[in-house]
Amino acid sequence: xxxxxxxxxxxxxxxxxxxxxxFPEIARRTAKFQSENPNADIIRLGIxxxxxxxxESVVIGMKNFIDELSVKNTYRGYGSEQGSQDLRDALANHYxxxxxxxxxxxxxxxxxxxxxxxxxxxVFAPDSxxxxxxxxxxxxxxxxxxxxxxxxxxxxxxxxLVYMPCNEENGFFPELPKQKVDIIYxxxxxxxxxxxxxxxxxxxxxxxxxxxxxVIIFDAAYSxxxxxxxxxxxxxxxxxxxxCAIEINSFSKWAGFTGVRLGWTIxxxxxxxxxxxxxxxxxxxxxxxxxxxxxxxxxxxxxxVAVLSGQGQAESQKLIDYYMNNTKVIRxxxxxxxxxxxxxxxxxxxxxxxxxGKSSWEFFDELLNKANxxxxxxxxxxxxxxxxxxxxxxxxxxxTTEAIKRIKDKLSV
Ligand code: PL4
Numbered sequence: 179x180x181x182x183x184x185x186x187x188x189x190x191x192x193x194x195x196x197x198x199x200x201f202p203e204i205a206r207r208t209a210k211f212q213s214e215n216p217n218a219d220i221i222r223l224g225i226x227x228x229x230x231x232x233x234e235s236v237v238i239g240m241k242n243f244i245d246e247l248s249v250k251n252t253y254r255g256y257g258s259e260q261g262s263q264d265l266r267d268a269l270a271n272h273y274x275x276x277x278x279x280x281x282x283x284x285x286x287x288x289x290x291x292x293x294x295x296x297x298x299x300x301v302f303a304p305d306s307x308x309x310x311x312x313x314x315x316x317x318x319x320x321x322x323x324x325x326x327x328x329x330x331x332x333x334x335x336x337x338x339l340v341y342m343p344c345n346e347e348n349g350f351f352p353e354l355p356k357q358k359v360d361i362i363y364x365x366x367x368x369x370x371x372x373x374x375x376x377x378x379x380x381x382x383x384x385x386x387x388x389x390x391x392x393v394i395i396f397d398a399a400y401s402x403x404x405x406x407x408x409x410x411x412x413x414x415x416x417x418x419x420x421x422c423a424i425e426i427n428s429f430s431k432w433a434g435f436t437g438v439r440l441g442w443t444i445x446x447x448x449x450x451x452x453x454x455x456x457x458x459x460x461x462x463x464x465x466x467x468x469x470x471x472x473x474x475x476x477x478x479x480x481x482x483v484a485v486l487s488g489q490g491q492a493e494s495q496k497l498i499d500y501y502m503n504n505t506k507v508i509r510x511x512x513x514x515x516x517x518x519x520x521x522x523x524x525x526x527x528x529x530x531x532x533x534x535g536k537s538s539w540e541f542f543d544e545l546l547n548k549a550n551x552x553x554x555x556x557x558x559x560x561x562x563x564x565x566x567x568x569x570x571x572x573x574x575x576x577x578t579t580e581a582i583k584r585i586k587d588k589l590s591v
Contacts, residue, residue, distance in 0.1 A: 200558035221581045224552040226570045228434045233493035239484025259468045261287025268486040278414040290441040291399045291428035296321030306360040309340035313563030318363045367400040370559045370568040371529040372521015380416045387422035391452040394423040402432035404524045420446040433485040440478040504571035504578040511582030516591040526571040549584040
């Protein structure tokens with residue numbers, strides 16, 4: 179007879195997560211409002227989800243690939259876990275535009291930046307101290323909680339995380355952590371504040387990381403939206419960054435791949451941590467991906483190669499221009515209405531300071547009820563986002579113009 183000694187146990191770290199994940203919570207509240215107000219014509223400027231169709235080159239690239247898949251001689255099954263050589267080469271070539279030399283073997287293709295920005299934590303020791311910007315894209319924090327790296331939630335924050343406030347005083351870019359931290363998440367162009375780090379600001383973090391053998395995880399998912407040539411599009415534009423930074427990026431926003439799913443992560447061979455040898459982190463990530471990931475969809479990768487072609491780049495630029503025009507409409511419109519706004523000049527998000535000390539969720543409800551517009555409450559990105567509100571530029575241009583008109587007509591500053 180088998181004696182029952184223990185039962186399967188769930189990972190209780192899940193119980194430490196606060197409330198629901200932000201975006202499903204917005205979707206839930208919006209659906210409730212729509213069911214109670216079936217005639218309301220809701221405009222969605224909340225989730226940063228693209229609305230323009232795939233470009234011609236991408237469609238042709240993917241269709242051609244599907245044609246190959248439909249013929250026995252050219253059919254292909256599993257690809258390499260690290261991504262197709264074509265795509266890795268095209269990505270390495272892409273970085274040359276910024277004067278950055280990356281070897282294709284340092285690039286790992288994935289199904290998107292969200293996946294990699296959380297999974298990357300697994301290559302570091304479980305007692306690593308993680309620091310995050312506040313406000314922050316919630317995935318970095320919640321994945322640290324699930325992995326047991328965030329500690330306990332006490333007094334509105336996780337006691338093992340080091341929060342780096344980003345506010346009006348510091349131009350929404352943080353000071354260096356006062357203590358030694360091991361992993362530093364930086365996101366530029368920033369979600370949610372829409373601000374972009376300068377060379378000098380990144381250099382300070384690179385210098386800190388090199389001094390303390392910390393690793394920066396640099397989320398550059400919106401880098402293609404930087405118009406100002408003086409601003410860095412990759413952390414590897416900063417001297418020394420290859421020894422201390424991992425960069426994550428995505429085809430989601432500049433190529434309309436939010437549903438197609440394709441991203442990449444760069445783990446340089448020069449990257450070292452306190453206890454790793456030259457090249458080891460690159461090998462460990464390779465091992466992690468080979469063990470736990472079967473490669474991005476080969477159809478999506480064919481699309482990615484098309485995005486990076488000359489024609490593909492010209493077409494993507496049109497998508498970027500369209501969204502950045504929306505950003506201008508939002509920014510100029512809100513400024514004109516008397517709001518204080520940040521970001522939105524080199525990023526597809528506008529960060530609005532709420533008048534009269536209103537809370538972010540109060541404003542969410544007011545905007546939805548009075549103007550039938552969905553945005554994203556700043557507090558959903560952490561305590562540092564309270565009193566702010568994010569508007570996304572990824573909507574339809576006419577609807578974006580209409581939304582700003584409604585805000586002007588129906589809300590008072
Ligand atoms: C809603 C800084 C959006 N369900 O599409 P991916 O996985 O390549 O990129 C995800 C991502 C990575 N890094 C940053 C991002 O802002 C995003 C996408 N964020 C938003 O509105 O903040 C979409 C969110 C999606 C999610 O949970 O990520």
